[in-house]
Amino acid sequence: MNTARHLVWLRADLRINDNTALAAACADKDAAVACVYAITPVQWQQHDVAGIRVDFELRTLRALEKSLDQLSIPLLIIQTDDFSGIPDALSRLCEKHQITAVHCNIQYEVNELARDAAVKQALASKGVTFHSHHDQCAVTPGTVLTNDGRFYSVFTPFKRNWLARLEAGAIRLLPIPIRRRHRFAESDNIPAAIKGFDSHVTSDITLSWWPAGEEAALERLTSFVEHGLKRYDEQRDFPELTDNDGVSRLSPYLAAGSISARQCLNAAFNYRHQHGSTKGVEQWISEIGWRDFYKHVMVGWPRVCKHRPFRLETAHIPWRHDENDFQRWCDGQTGFPLVDAAMRQLRQTGWMHNRLRMVVAMFLTKDLFIDWRWGEKFFMQHLIDGDLSANNGGWQWSASTGNDAAPYFRIFNPVLQSERFDPKGNFIREYVPELQDIRDKSIHQPKPSLLSLYPEPMVDRRMVKDRVLSHFRNLPSLTA
DNA sequence: AGACTCTTCAT
DNA sequence: TGAAGAGTC
Ligand SMILES: Cc1cc2nc3c(=O)[nH]c(=O)nc-3n(C[C@H](O)[C@H](O)[C@H](O)COP(=O)(O)OP(=O)(O)OC[C@H]3O[C@@H](n4cnc5c(N)ncnc54)[C@H](O)[C@@H]3O)c2cc1C
Numbered sequence: 001m002n003t004a005r006h007l008v009w010l011r012a013d014l015r016i017n018d019n020t021a022l023a024a025a026c027a028d029k030d031a032a033v034a035c036v037y038a039i040t041p042v043q044w045q046q047h048d049v050a051g052i053r054v055d056f057e058l059r060t061l062r063a064l065e066k067s068l069d070q071l072s073i074p075l076l077i078i079q080t081d082d083f084s085g086i087p088d089a090l091s092r093l094c095e096k097h098q099i100t101a102v103h104c105n106i107q108y109e110v111n112e113l114a115r116d117a118a119v120k121q122a123l124a125s126k127g128v129t130f131h132s133h134h135d136q137c138a139v140t141p142g143t144v145l146t147n148d149g150r151f152y153s154v155f156t157p158f159k160r161n162w163l164a165r166l167e168a169g170a171i172r173l174l175p176i177p178i179r180r181r182h183r184f185a186e187s188d189n190i191p192a193a194i195k196g197f198d199s200h201v202t203s204d205i206t207l208s209w210w211p212a213g214e215e216a217a218l219e220r221l222t223s224f225v226e227h228g229l230k231r232y233d234e235q236r237d238f239p240e241l242t243d244n245d246g247v248s249r250l251s252p253y254l255a256a257g258s259i260s261a262r263q264c265l266n267a268a269f270n271y272r273h274q275h276g277s278t279k280g281v282e283q284w285i286s287e288i289g290w291r292d293f294y295k296h297v298m299v300g301w302p303r304v305c306k307h308r309p310f311r312l313e314t315a316h317i318p319w320r321h322d323e324n325d326f327q328r329w330c331d332g333q334t335g336f337p338l339v340d341a342a343m344r345q346l347r348q349t350g351w352m353h354n355r356l357r358m359v360v361a362m363f364l365t366k367d368l369f370i371d372w373r374w375g376e377k378f379f380m381q382h383l384i385d386g387d388l389s390a391n392n393g394g395w396q397w398s399a400s401t402g403n404d405a406a407p408y409f410r411i412f413n414p415v416l417q418s419e420r421f422d423p424k425g426n427f428i429r430e431y432v433p434e435l436q437d438i439r440d441k442s443i444h445q446p447k448p449s450l451l452s453l454y455p456e457p458m459v460d461r462r463m464v465k466d467r468v469l470s471h472f473r474n475l476p477s478l479t480a
Numbered sequence: 481a482g483a484c485t486c487t488t489c490a491t
Numbered sequence: 492t493g494a495a496g497a498g499t500c
Contacts, residue, residue, distance in 0.1 A: 358481065409500035410482045
């Protein structure tokens with residue numbers, strides 16, 4: 001008798017726990033199942049995927065291959081330059097192995113949706129069915145709507161509705177599928193590296209901060225829930241507490257899909273059930289809410305995928321395109337210690353603390369008045385957790401071009417932010433060795449010195465607010 | 481998820 | 492002299 005053969009196309013869901021597409025493909029206990037992953041270097045280049053993110057993903061795949069093997073599910077690899085080659089590559093794969101159904105979890109970005117539509121069509125012409133599942137968000141985009149049936153553009157009411165939906169029923173995590181009885185292929189080799197995507201981060205930091213795979217993700221979650229969750233609200237704004245579980249550092253695992261947002265929420269809800277609610281738990285649940293929120297916004301307003309501002313009236317703001325100033329920001333040579341420490345953290349570790357992402361993004365877009373899209377791109381090129389919706393959301397928040405963004409007149413002062421959130425200068429000293437010997441408060445704004453290698457502040461903050469106001473003050477109000 | 485200035489009122 | 496609150500952007 002012929003057993004059914006199903007394919008799971010893995011993308012941003014590199015796990016066997018709580019994976020909707022994988023579970024669907026395995027629902028038929030007798031079906032033989034294979035997974036496939038597509039390497040698309042030219043597309044990645046166009047999407048500014050960071051080398052360290054590719055490296056992380058390849059390492060994740062190696063761990064995943066082992067756990068899939070336990071289920072008697074091979075992991076296949078296809079490679080095409082960009083998305084346009086995928087319909088053909090998948091069709092041929094299905095033909096070769098007589099696969100009749102392909103499952104995947106939806107990615108909501110514009111290019112990814114177009115890619116999937118083309119794949120569906122190509123497969124249909126070969127008699128192969130294509131099933132795309134909602135999986136990435138804790139609550140499915142399009143199902144959290146305002147009373148008049150529109151997507152929320154403001155977080156607070158969104159969150160109220162979103163949370164009510166989650167709390168209405170228990171979160172049910174999908175189990176690991178049972179082992180297959182039949183196997184129709186062997187796993188392909190997973191390349192150790194992809195040309196053009198070298199990680200900019202040293203291997204010792206990579207190994208200590210970013211162990212890859214599902215198990216590593218679950219360990220990170222467990223450690224954070226145990227040590228950080230309760231006091232998250234008090235610790236989350238202090239970058240120096242990162243190594244003490246001040247924040248979860250789960251973002252790369254969520255971006256690669258080594259862990260699901262549902263698994264994270266489930267852990268938080270369980271903790272709340274056992275130990276009672278704290279501000280910390282509620283705040284962290286809220287952060288997972290932001291992740292869902294920005295994905296929902298992207299579905300409701302796809303223009304944010306296309307370098308366009310959410311607030312259309314800000315489309316013609318004459319942002320500066322000054323290469324030299326931009327380069328100093330990229331290099332962490334602005335002369336503002338906290339900004340520079342943050343940018344160097346990004347380059348040294350592939351990650352940056354949330355408070356600092358806001359500080360450096362606000363500095364680039366407001367103090368330097370440089371185009372937020374330049375910063376968005378640079379972040380994508382260096383972040384291990386680079387994610388279009390969260391990154392775009394964060395940049396448009398900072399630039400005041402987004403939905404529910406920072407009001408244009410509410411500009412961070414990087415020196416005050418430094419005094420408040422790195423009071424002892426511990427974080428600055430960790431990443432800016434030139435300032436290592438400054439032990440007192442002056443580290444937030446070092447006195448200019450001819451002997452110092454550290455640069456003087458690159459901008460006179462007294463003119464910053466006037467410039468921003470002059471461009472934002474008289475914007476027409478457009479809606480769409 | 482701010483910063484700044486000005487006023488008031490208690491030392 | 493400065494803490495606290497209000498108003499402004
Ligand atoms: C300018 C800017 C750019 C950003 N770019 C990205 C990005 O490319 N990828 C990314 O995952 N996050 C991005 N963020 C959001 C946030 O900074 C990171 O998710 C967070 O710092 C990751 O650290 P963590 O896992 O320890 O977070 P935690 O504080 O432990 O939060 C848990 C999880 O909640 C989610 N989350 C938290 N805050 C946000 C947020 N503001 N928006 C969306 N999701 C959030 C993340 O998935 C995170 O892993 C950006 C923020 C800003 C201001």
